[in-house]
Amino acid sequence: MIKNTPEKRLPTHSIFQVIGEGDNARWIRVGAGWSHRKDGKGMNLVFDAYPVVGRIVVREVPPAEPSGNAATN
Template identity: 55%
Template structure:
């Protein structure tokens, strides 16, 4: 495990299935690189369908509660 992976993730990855009432399932996390030009991603699972959405993690955790929906 690298140093960047020992800190809290800066981003969360979700599999999104459906459109209007989409189902969001968290599938991984991301850590911003020190130079700010990339993100290291760790996947807990790899979806076979749907789309993957990368969302910035907020301090208040609102993104977690809503599943990243806008």
């Protein structure tokens, strides 16, 4: 039997725009990522915003914060 309702999965990674270096860097959450289920060799990324400056960093979501709101570096 085929399921018609998709299973909701929480993001495994958070995507950040990082502006600056070291202690002066600003980390701004701009999206989320999900590891591929079958082989784990890739990810699906969803951006809420597209950064035009700085760099993009993808970090695992800590187990204590599965909602993806972790802003640690």
